[in-house]
Amino acid sequence: MLSVAEAEKIILNLIHPFNSEQDSELIEISQGLQRILATDIYSNWDLPHWHSAAMDGYALHYADLVDLELNLEACQFAIAPTAIAAGHNNQLTLGNREAMRIFTGGMMPLGADTVIMQEDTEVVMTEAGKFLKLKAKPTQGEYVRRQGEYIKAGDKLLGAGTRLGATEIGAIAAIGQSQVQVLRQPKVAIISTGDELVSLASFAKTAHHHGTLASGQIIDSNLHALAALVTQAGAIAIPLGTVADDRQAMRELFQRAIAEADLIISSGGVSVGDYDHVEQLLESLGADIHGRSVAIKPGKPLTVATISKPAHRPIICFGLPGNPASAMICFWRFIRGAIAKLNGANPREWVPQFIQAHTTQDLHSQGRRETYLWGELTYVKGKPLFAPKQNYSSGNLVSITSTKAIAVMRVHQTYVPQGDQVLVMVI
C-alpha cells in the first residue's frame, strides 16, 4: 500500500503537461475565465500610458512651491483657464506659478509634477483675479500616477501557466488584447461501474411509473458529482455513463474513454470483491498499473494506471472507490492537482492547499491510514477554525455536502483534542 505522499509523487510524475505548440488555442478573453495561458504575455505599452492625476484637484509644479520656500501663506497660484478631465484637454502646458484644475484620470499638463487634492485648497478672489491657496503642503509627485509605473512597454505582464481570473482578464484587456493563447482543456471521461446503479437519466424517464427504484438499486450519483468536480477543475467532463459489473460492457465503455479522453476517472469496482473488475480490465487493455491502494481513509482502493496511445501522451486512469465520499476525497487529494498539471497550470496548483486550523471538537482516527475528516472552516478574529461534521462514513454523501475543508490526521495520529491545531486541506 502506498502512502499518500508516495501516491501523490507517483501520480504527478506520470503527468506530462500540455504544451503551447501542440495543445493551445486562441480564444476571446471573454471566454478566458479559468483558462491557462500558453505563453507569456508582454505589455504592448506603458501603463499608465502617461502621467495622470490620481485625485480631483490641481496640477502644479512643485518647484514653484520651493521657490516660495514652501510658505503656504505666500503661495498663491494663478489658476489656469482650462481644466483637464479624463479624456479631455490632453497635452496642455502649465505656466509659471500656475495651478491647473485636473480631475482623476486626467493627463498631467507638461511642466506639472504634483497634484494637490481639492480638499486641501481654497480659491481666493482678489482684485487681481482668482488665485489658488494651499491649505496643506503637498510632497513632490503626490497624487500623480507616473507613466509606466505599473508596467513598461515590452515587460512581461503575465507568465505562461497563469490561470486567468478576473484581474488577469482585466489586465490583458488594458493592454489592448482581445484574444489570448491558452492551453486546451483536458478531456476527462467519467465512468460509473456497478450492477446496482441506475443512471439518473434512465430513472427520470421511468420515474413516472412508480417514482421508486427496484429493490437493491441506487442512483448513480458519482457520475454527476465527478463531472461537477472535473468542470470545477477547469477540464471538459465527458460523463460516459453507468455500466454494470460486466467485463464486456465495461471494456467497451473504457475503450470509448481511451479514444476520447486525456484522462479517465471511473468509480466503483476497485476493491477485492468478486465483482470488482476495474484493475483486471485495465490490465487487459494494456494498462500499466502504478498503484493499487493508498493508505488514505476514505479512498484506500484507489487504482492509478496509464494506457499508452499512439501519437498521444499516455492516458491517465484513476479507478476510484465507489463509495461517494471516498471518490470525492481521492479527487480533491490527487486528481484535481493532476488535472491542473496536465493542463499546464503553475506547480502550486498541482497539490492541494493546506493550512493549520484549530479544531472546534475532538478529532479521532484509527491511525492506520492518513485520515480525512470533512467539515467547515470559519474565521474568528482572523483565526481559522475547523468544525468537523459528525459522520464520516465513506458512503455518506449527505454529510459531505457543503464541505469546504478537510482535516488531515497523519498515520499514527489518533487524537486531536478540541482547541488544538490540525492540518486542514482547503477545497
Ligand SMILES: Nc1nc2c(c(=O)[nH]1)N[C@H]1C(S)=C(S)[C@@H](COP(=O)(O)OP(=O)(O)OC[C@H]3O[C@@H](n4cnc5c(N)ncnc54)[C@H](O)[C@@H]3O)O[C@H]1N2
Ligand atoms: N474485504 C474488503 N472489502 C472492502 C475493502 C477491503 O479492503 N477489503 N475496502 C473497502 C473500502 S475502504 C472501500 S472504499 C470500498 C471500495 O469499493 P469498490 O471501489 O469496489 O466499490 P463498489 O464495491 O463498486 O462500491 C462501493 C459502494 O459504493 C457505492 N457506489 C458505487 N458506485 C457508485 C456510484 N456511481 N454512485 C453512488 N454510489 C456508488 C456502491 O453501491 C457500494 O455501496 O470497498 C470496501 N470493501
Ligand code: MOO
Ligand atoms: O477507503 Mo474506503 O473509502 O475507507 O471506505
Ligand SMILES: [Mg+2]
Ligand atoms: Mg466493491
